Structure formats: structure tokens, C-alpha cells
Amino acid sequence: MTETPHGTVLSFPGTASRAAETDAEGRMPPPNWTEIIDSGYLRLFHPPASGGTGADGLTQLAAMEALARACAGSYWTATVSGLLCGKLISRYSRSSEHDRLLKPLISGEKLACFAIVEPPAGSDAGTYNTTVRPAGAPGEGFVISGEKAKITNAPDADLAVTLARRQKAPGDEGHDWCLAFVDLNQPGVRRYETPRMGLRGMPWGGIVFTEAVVSEADVVPVPFGELAGELAELMAWGWLLISVSAIAIAESALDASVRYAGERVSFGRPLGHMEGVQTQLAESRAQIDAARVLARKAVTELAAGRSAREAIAMLKIYATEMAVEVAARAVQIHGAAGVTRGHEVERLYRDAQMNVIGGFTSNRLRETVAESLGLGPAVYQPFDWVAPAGLGIDPAGFDGLTQSAGAVPA
């Protein structure tokens, strides 16, 4: 713990000291998980009734940033499980099941993942095929089949909060979709790891369900509208999580740049005396601050139970792309050191890119923001309007179309 003007902020010195090793190994070392549990990090996001400590929004944000600065991959793992999946379970599972499903996530005994995307498509839910169907007669539970991909924690998780279609028995007028809380430690589940450029400490990959068993209590029907409704509100926590990862990576990159600019002597003086370097530091400072101020506003709204979906969509676009830019500047300031495998800013540069893609890409979110401006939903049409406008063919030369046939101009 560290005392700051904003109160007590968690610190993760062990996790930070192992960040390079975690990246190189492509796995989160067990002591990181122990440090995260012992810090009380996972409890911050939930009320005491659920076994949490119910921290206020800004405390949550400060803790998230502290962990993400220590090790962005470890942060993703812990926060997707404890915060995002915890909130989904807390909202959608029956309260009678919270002791079984929620408490182990908050205590850190178990790890969860959020399985939504499928291999052929990204955020286009209409293409998802994973299906939950009754295992037998009513009351005898369900089985789930299908493949989910590109999932944080999938290779190691104990539980998957899974978005699936419902195969309905005749006469079932319920919703077409459901959230299924699937135990991953069973024969009908195969997991695989997907190699990735950054956030290498975070397990990431896919899950193949083959008639995996799901109990009656763990299937919660949701309307398709939920994908743009309350479920989407909860998913905004995921976007916030990623935005904080980006802000932390940018801050680490700037911190490293400032340190280096003070130490590294070039042309007889430290780099920091050069206005070109100063420019880069100043731009980065302003950009990170802009993102963090918006993040603070958003988390305050979310923690108060108000919608901040549009603000967080804007934040995720800006913060994640900003972090790529700031990390690129940091690499440039560090020169050859910055492109050396294993250097901190080299790692940050790779980590930064992951945030742009994860949990809805920037372009998908721009659609969300545009829609919130009153522009109506995204319009997808076959691209066929250039040729009819006379712009689909190359122009004639100065002497007309005869030129193209090889004729000699008059």
C-alpha cells in the first residue's frame, strides 16, 4: 500500500519486478496471483454482502491503474475475472448461487473468463453459433456445444461466463439467448492457447464445448436486446478495464522516457535538454492526462450505477490509440535500447496494441459513439456506388480513348 494525496493506493512491487520475466515466459507466475489476492484487489469491486470491500469508484480506478502499471498482463487476468466476470455473475446469476459462483472469484480461489466472441467473427453477435440445449426432460439441466475464441483467461479459467443461443423446447416462449456459467473443469471442455504479440502474461485463447454440462441454475435467458442493453452496460466495465490498461501502459512508457531523458547523454547533454524530446514528453503528458480525466469521470458514473457507456466508448477509442502513440514515442526516445527485446518500452509497445483490439475494436466503438450522436445504427451495404458515378474506370489520355487501343494520337 502507498499513501498518496488521493488516499491509499495498492501497490504490487513483486508483480512489477517480475514483469519482464512474465512477458518472456508468456505466463503469469503464481506469486503474482498471490500478491493480487493478498492486496485485496479483487474485493474492491464488490459490496461487502458479496464478500467485497465496496471501494468507491476512484479508489477502484487507482488500484486498477496500479496493478496495470505493475504488469499489464496480470492486470487483465485479475480484472477480467474479479471485476468483469464478477459483475456479470452478480447481476445475472441467481443470488442463491452467489456463494458458489461469485465468492470464489472475489477471493481469488477461482478464475473466470468471459466467452463471447467466436472464431469466424468479432463483435457481430448474429454470427455466433454456440448453443445451449436441454440435456433431457425439464429440470435435468443443459448441455452446451460450440467454440468461443480470443478469450482472456480461457486456457486457465475455472468458469466461463458464456453468451450462447438457446435451443428452445416446443412451447418455450423465452428469450433466444442466454448467459451460461460453465464449469470448465469437465470432460466436454477443450481449451487452447493463442500466441499473441503482447500482454503475454495473460492467458488467452479459445474454448471448444462438446456437450459440456451446465446445471439448471446456471443458464440465464437474456433477450437479444440485452446485447445493446443492460449486458452492454456491464460490458462497458470491460471497456473501462481496457482503457485503464492503456492509460497505465502509457504512463509507464512516459515514466521510462522521462527517466531515460534525464540520464542518457547525447551531444554532451542529457536528452531532456533537447526540445524535440521535450515536445514528445509534453504531448504524451497532455494525452495521458486527458484520458485519465475522462476515465475518472466515467468510473465515478459507473460506480454510482449510472450509464457511462458513451463516455467509456470514447475513452476506450482514445486511450488505447493514445497508448500506442505514447509507447511508440517512448521507443523512439530510447533509441536502440527501445527496440531491444526484453526492454521495458519494447514490452509496453507490444502490450499497448493489444488494448486497441481487445473487447471491441476502436472502429466498432466509433460506430457506437456515432450512433449515440443520433446518427442511427451502423449502415452496412455492399460497396457498389463508385462505378455508377463514373469513377470506376481509368480515365482516357489527353487524346481520348483511342490511345488505350494503341492508336497513334492525331
Added chain:
Amino acid sequence: MVAPQELKPAAPGAGDPSSAAAARELAERVARPSAAERDRDHRWDPALFAELAGARPGPGLAGPLVPRALGGGGLSATQTCALLEGLGEGARDPGLALAVGVHAVLATVPLRAFGSPRQRERYLPLMASGDWIGAVSLRQTQGAALAPTVTARPGTPGLGGWVLTGDLDLVAGGPVAHHFLVVATHDGGGRTAFVLDRSTPGLLITESAPAAMRTCTWGRLVLDGCHVPDDAVLGTVGGAEAEVEPLMASLDWVFSSAPWLGVMRALVRDAVDGAAERQVFGRPLVHAQSVRFTLADLATRCELAAGLLYRAAGQFDSGGRPTRQDAATARLFVAAAARAVAEGAARLSGPAALTSDHLIARAHRDALFFAETGGGTEVLRPVIAASLLGLG
């Protein structure tokens, strides 16, 4: 202090540095001194245009692309591009340079490429001498990407010809033009290009005054059931989509960009001078690495823009068909570069330079306008993407 010449390496691919130099020298002498005043007053100076058009021996800015046999300069596309670049740099007047380019390229080349022998002989010699000015609406230089506003229906039986109805704004050169290139839509689909003389009954021309490019002269055409004869058709009836439209689009993308290369070079030079004169924290601005880097980046943009533009222009000299993708790419890049350079120059020159007496303020305003012509990014990007993807 860096000498101006050292800042101006020859454009890569520029075929004829001498035509650029001659145009620059002429424009600097006859157009630059009055540029700010003409801009302030929205004034078109016919004598100035005549001087630019009639310079002999010299660049002959009115008819570089008219064949020598028809009294023109018989220059190549590359040479013409250099000529317009020199005009932009010497005159420091984007509006005037646009007016010259619209006449000498956009209104001229479709007549040369698709005109009947009679049309070529009637129009091109007097266009080359500058006696007749040709005008085009910038609404019609990106095919039919913008909703067509002029329709053509067959003339009454016995009379033949066509009856054109509609209106067109953004006609560069409109108030002083002798004739206009107009594309009209047929009821049953298809579009045809026409050349309309100013004297056509039912054709009304009014002056307009866009906020930018004020030194060009602008008009609006109202076609109130204009009857034109069959020989007013330029190219094939219903053939504009394959003939005049793609040609006019690529011509605009390439040749209307050319003066901006010169304007950008002038802006970079102004930015260098401005930065050299200003002091911040008691130090010359040019001692600051960040300022030097900005200037280096602006100069780099100029070279990149020139490279793309001369690549696209050179394709008109190859004897084959130029590619729309390269023309659109050049315009997309030049328009963004013009804005970046204008903004960078404004930033380095300080608030005092932001009056319309200075090129920086005028170019900043005009660059925004320029970036939206030729269809702007919303036409250029789909055109490039359509080529890349094999869609569209």
C-alpha cells in the same frame, strides 16, 4: 539564414524545371503584388489573366495542353504540372492558380480528348490564346458522386438537339467564361457531356462569392430549358460515365493539386523566415529542436506530395491510360499535406502573420476549400479502396 533556393530541391520526376521556373518568375512579377488586394476585394483581373495567358515566348499559361497545331503550347502533362506548380509558388495565390488550371486543363482536355474535329478547331485555338475562357463546375469533377442537378431531354421533333434544364454552382471562371462543360442526366439513365456557349438562349449566369479561393471568379449557371444543337454533345451520347467523367475527375485530382505544390513550398519558406524572426524565451525560435523538426517534416511532406503528383501526371504522358487510383492517391495526399503545411506555417509564424495580407492566412482558408473539392476524402478514399479491393 538559409537561402531560399536551398530549400527547394527540384520536384522528383519533374520533367521540365525550366517551365516551372519561368511560370514562377512571371507570376511573381505580375500576380503576387496584387494577390492580397484581389483576395480582399474578391476581384478578378482580366488584364492579369491575359498577361499570364499571352506571355510569349514564355509559359503560355492558357494553353499548355493544346497541341501546337491548334496554337497551344503542346506541353506534356509533366511540364504542365510544373507550370502550375510554378504559378502557385510565384503568384502565392491559390484562387488565381485554380482559375488558370480549370481553364487550361479541366475545360481544355475533355475537348481535346473527346471533341469532334469541328469542336477542337472551334474552341481550342481561342482557348490557348486566352481569348476564350472555358469554365467547369467543381460539382462535376467527381463524376456523379454528387447528385446530378442538370437533366437533358431530346429536343422537339424536327428541331433535334437537346434541351437542358437545371442549375450548377461552383462554376470556376463562370462570370468570364465563353463556354461551359456541363454533364447532364437523361431521364432513362445515362449521362452526356455538353459544351455550351455563353450565348445559348435560356442560359443564365450569375456571380457567386465563396468565402475561399476569392481570387478565382465564381458563378452559378441556371439552365432554363436551354436548347442546344446535336453538335454541342461532347463525346458519345450517354457516354459521359466512360468518357468525360473519369477524365475530368483525374484531371482535377492531379492538375488542380499542382499549384498547391508551389503554394506549399512558399509556405515552408515563409515558415522558415517567420521562425527565424521570432523569439521565444529570448531565443530564436529556429534554435528550438521542435521547431526545426516541424520544418523538416513540412519540407518532407512537400517532397512526398510532389512525388505522388508527378507520378500521376506522368501517366498522362505515357501513351497508355492513366490510373484513377494514382490520381486519387495524389490528391488525397496533397490535400492533407496542404492543410498540414498551412497549419504548421501558421503555428511557426505567430498570430501577427494571420491576416489576409499574408499568404499563410489565405492559404489556410483556401486549403480547407481545396481539400473538399475533387470530391474530398469521402470520394477519394472509396475510389482508391474500390481499385484496391476490386469492388465499387
